[in-house]
Amino acid sequence: MHSHSVVREINKINERELDLGATGSWHDDYKDSAYIFIGGLHNELTEGDVIAIFSQYGEVMDVNLPRDKNTGKTRGFGFLMYEDQRSTILAVDNLNGAKVLERTLRVDHVKNYKQPKVKKEDGEWQEREEQSLNAKPEVIIGASRSSSSP
Template sequence: MSIYVGNLSYDVTEAHLTSAFADFGAVKRVYLPTDRETGRMRGFGFVEMDTEAEEDAAIEALDGAEWMGRDMKVNKAKPRENNRSSYGGGGNRNGNRFSRSR
């Protein structure tokens, strides 16, 4: 499981986020997605911690907290939905809209 952290400053780094969450337990991984075209941070990220109890403590303490000039949104991350096969109304069982014929 992981934690979604939203409404982040565009200046946040993985080190900043690790430091903020380390008060609540061991941080295993931090991921900050960037825009493909600009390379700029997208304003949200994900944090994985060692235990669910540590994650729950961090969520309880940090959700709505002011940090780096913004009120953070912190909650359990939802699984990403795979919408590839529904795009355009087509799709085969592998999630590809088109298939090659040989």
């Protein structure tokens, strides 16, 4: 079996082929969706924090972190959209299994993500007319200083 580092190297090579429209990667199933699913988020993390983590792999256009209605805290998962779908591949390959605030992230492609419907004033549900795009990150997460491991 390949070790993970070998797989990473192969993925680097595959990325070049993606530009040429080559097929054969499991990522191809998701080439029409620039959204990813993020699980394992610490509930102290804000949208800005999540954008800061994920923007190293590309321009983040949208992030949605469902919140607990009572506490207002995030519920540990969310969805994020990149400007360029190829960024999702980098994020999935590099951040799935990464540790943030002692929690292990789960990052995966999402095939058909639609933004949550919004309630109109009269109580009717409607699809959002355009995807709401969130602001640029303000918070950059530093590496936690307590642990000496990389």
